[in-house]
Amino acid sequence: MKNNINLESALKQEFGCYYLADELQEEWEDSLSQMAWASASRLGDRVGENNIQDLIQLLKDARNDPNHTVIQMICNETLVDWIDEPTDWQVLQNLLDMIIMNLKQEAD
Numbered sequence: 044m045k046n047n048i049n050l051e052s053a054l055k056q057e058f059g060c061y062y063l064a065d066e067l068q069e070e071w072e073d074s075l076s077q078m079a080w081a082s083a084s085r086l087g088d089r090v091g092e093n094n095i096q097d098l099i100q101l102l103k104d105a106r107n108d109p110n111h112t113v114i115q116m117i118c119n120e121t122l123v124d125w126i127d128e129p130t131d132w133q134v135l136q137n138l139l140d141m142i143i144m145n146l147k148q149e150a151d
Contacts (some may be wrong), residue, residue, distance in 0.1 A: 083145030
């Protein structure tokens with residue numbers, strides 16, 4: 044994956060801006076699919092059409108590995124330890140799955 048740094052920087056910006064613990068509304072999980080759609084749209088614009096498949100693969104790899112560098116970066120950027128509690132890890136995995144699904148639709 045040649046654009047890893049670009050992809051990770053796009054993810055860092057996305058999660059640091061839109062998923063900060065202090066900024067999330069109380070029932071934010073109810074809006075997960077809408078948030079994922081918006082994230083996929085922004086990320087697709089940031090990385091460019093030619094890099095969407097690489098971004099999808101990076102997110103797939105990360106969503107399956109709580110020790111992945113992208114997951115660690117997301118924890119640092121959002122100030123949430125997503126891997127500490129099984130329910131939090133599942134929420135993050137669901138969010139990443141939805142972002143992936145929306146990116147796939149954007150790439151088609």
